[in-house]
Amino acid sequence: MRTTRARRPAPAAAVGAAALALALTGCSGGGQSTSGHGPISITFLQKQGDQGYFVDEAAGAKAKARELGVELTVVNVGNDRDRSLAEAKKAIDNKTSGLIAVVPDPSAGPELVALTRQAGLPLLSADDQICADYTDPSACFTKGLVPRVGFNGATMGAAVGERAATEYTKAGWKAADTWTLSIGNSDIPVCRDRMNAAVDAFSVHAGAVLKTAKVWTENTVEDAHHRTAYTLAPKPGVKHWVVWGCNDEDTEGGIQALTEAGFGPDNIIGMGIGAYLACKDWLPGKPAAMRAALLLKGSEVGALAVQQMVDRLKDGKELPHETTVPATMVDPSNWQASGAVCT
Template identity: 40%
Template sequence: MKKLIGAAVASGILTSLATLSIATAADTTPLTIAYIQKQGDQQYFVDEATGAKDEAKALGNVKVDVVNVQMDANAAISAMNVMVGQKVNGIAIVVPDQQIGPQVIDMANGASIPLVSSDDPIKSGTGSVAPFVGFDGYQMGYKVGQAAGMFYKTAGWAPDTTRVAAAYEQQLSVCADRQKGEEEGFAAAAGTVPTIIKIGTDNSVVDAQNRTSAVVTANPQIKHWVVWGCNDENETGAVTALTNAGMTPDGIIGVGLGAYLTCKDWQAGQTSGNKAALFISGHDVGSAAVKALVESIRNKTPLPAKTIATTTIVTPANWKAVMGSCS
């Protein structure tokens, strides 16, 4: 009887070891993850791609193929076709246009490829939201507006001689969410809100600068400006336009969103209208997107509905301690 029990135990141990061996092998199966990005040459998205590749290296046997489609929705669909044809194991995508969401989701589902939307959420044709990795747009905006409101209150500016330049791509839902948060965060911190001039842009530095220049020209009586936007490109572009128009740094309260451009003035020791920024780490988002996909594939578990990264307000005084560097 003892021999039979011993044999059974030994058999059980061998079975467990075999199962463990299979699981371990499955955990290191080579995988390829496609990361399709809009505006891939912007610093935030460069950092995001780096984060994705760093996470892939840490996880082991994971390759990340990064595709920059700029702001071309057709290029994004073409990239999806290529990646589906190559039978990649997972796809993360930052869509240049949220309207292609249903097509992107259908393509991934049709090929049984796990998909996460990164930075900008997308919906299917039936309205269901794809698994998302990024930031809470409203909360980001709220922190930016709150910081701007505190600066404004401390400055003691009068509402009638102040304007808010809010620069953002108005067709993009994440930008609308951030703008709403900025307005409400500012109101909560400052109590009163000067007239807000909403400036429609394509979210680039050049467009924000050009369009803000026209707004400043049309409002020569305004002595003080508060500036915020959907991203650092909008905010720094608008601040540059104000500076070029003759506004001095003490007449501008600019609060960026990203910190990857606002930090350049601080790193150079320059006094400017860029008073603060919300630091968002593209590296963290890219890393989180790849981690979520790989864990879901290897563990055969559903992707989390939302993976939200943290954010921090930085200023000339603390940016280096928080960010480490300004690339």
């Protein structure tokens, strides 16, 4: 047991100063309300801004900002961790009212929180979780997690694993010559959640534990394609593959590598997350290795993030700790009616 020496009560002035500092900094997603202090301007830092999902997310955020009559600046920081911090500093210097961030790397979390706390700005994360105290959000205490709007990774992964098990059972494949291929960025907690939950759900619903090849990628089609091709080399004798990833890009890249290795659509069960690329495989109406995908409407996340930030800035409402948006499973039979947009 750790013991500490008793301390004398702090002077009243010191207590007052501490209380003022807490009021200004707030919790990990806090900050001052700007109600009554001029027009509201929000900065939305977004990774991979040219990816279909994030294009949709930015469009939803802009539409909501127009509806609410606030100024919104969307900044594409790509996959550059340092640029996300540099753009945050620039936004603060330009007197932005609040910051919404989809960080390329969650390790930027503590620095980003420190910047916004010092400036007295509210911070809201979208999609990926970030922590005020640790570079890895999975090690974070609940109170240190930045308020977030997005999807639940474990729920998504479980849905993917369950649907993959249904397709596997329908195909009549045998565990002896079937492997699963799990593809994604292991440094991103939500990716780990999705992929791990998919493995667990598949095993339960398929009634079989298959050998799994894991491929760590940058969540792009090109990288998933290249790294999967390398992984396939020492896997002779495998006749069938069940493939899932952190997003559509990972699964598409994996399917491309498998196709080049001689596996046709009848020997691949691909499961996407996003549906913005998966639906392209269904356009010709031919058999596709991509059997189904979770439809993620980025526009809903973007719009909800802006709404919550405006509520915080205008009315002083606390940012909810976690707001999850539902995802829908789509396939060649229903994707067009679902409103999925191919990009």
